[in-house]
Amino acid sequence: MSAIWYVTYEIRRRGLLARRARSPRETRTFASESEAKVFARSKLDEGLVVFAGTINPHLPRQLIPSQNIADWLVEQ
Numbered sequence: 001m002s003a004i005w006y007v008t009y010e011i012r013r014r015g016l017l018a019r020r021a022r023s024p025r026e027t028r029t030f031a032s033e034s035e036a037k038v039f040a041r042s043k044l045d046e047g048l049v050v051f052a053g054t055i056n057p058h059l060p061r062q063l064i065p066s067q068n069i070a071d072w073l074v075e076q
Helices: 033-045 066-074
Strands: 005-010 025-030 050-054
Touching (some): 005 033, 025 033, 033 050, 050 066
Antiparallel strands (some): 005 050
């Protein structure tokens, strides 16, 4: 099964490196929405900024911004 969903999260900076304008991020892909939700929940529980969505050309396209992640996680 191919990946349909992605979850992107900010990585915490370590050490005393100079701060850049943007935070570094990592992305993981998942075959199902439920797998993506489990992973997103784990990163959100770590206090990281998380957003998710569907990978093109999968339809319907969905983008879940960080401010809506908590609501998305409780959807059935």
